[in-house]
Amino acid sequence: MNTTMQEYNVGSLEDFLPRIGRVVELGGVQLALFRTSEGTIYALENRSPHPKGGPLAEGMVSGCYLYDPLYDWKIDLRSGEVQAPDRGIVKTYPVTETAGQIKVCL
Template identity: 70%
Template sequence: MQTTTQEYAVGTVEEFLLQIGRVVTTGETELAIFRTSDGAVYALENRSPHPKGGPLAEGIVSGYYLYDPLYDWKIDLRSGEVQSPDHGKVKVYPVILDGGMVKVSL
């Protein structure tokens, strides 16, 4: 089975404030997009891996980590892995920076 990916333009780099999450919907997927203090951009599914769920876009960013706004779980923006002592994983999506435009590959 072949998997097809599609790139979605979600805005310009300047539209994503440093360390502030933003919700973007592409197709049927709701993303939480973050720009770290060094200018890197990350896209995650906007759903907490906690059993009770919840949004991630309102979380606090520190370095390359996102702190879940409801449960304070520490999540690596690069891999989606929840850090110990908690466990779980958030789906992450590749981000392409193309001449100031932010594109997400789904």
């Protein structure tokens, strides 16, 4: 099993508008990246954990939570966990910022 992680440059901090999702495809994986009002960037798989699926990039961000645009599920951007009473998890990816450049590890 290959556990090597690769780091991808996805742009500068200014490329990500606060509270607006942006879709990025890396290594065959479609990600939804979000910048919070505080300036932190999170990367999640761009797929709702709801049984019917759907994209997450169009969701609304409030604090460290994302509200699924189709089902209004509340998802923690830090862990990917869906908040009660709903259940599920979204895969999250590590994000780093170096000299204003944003990088995602896959």
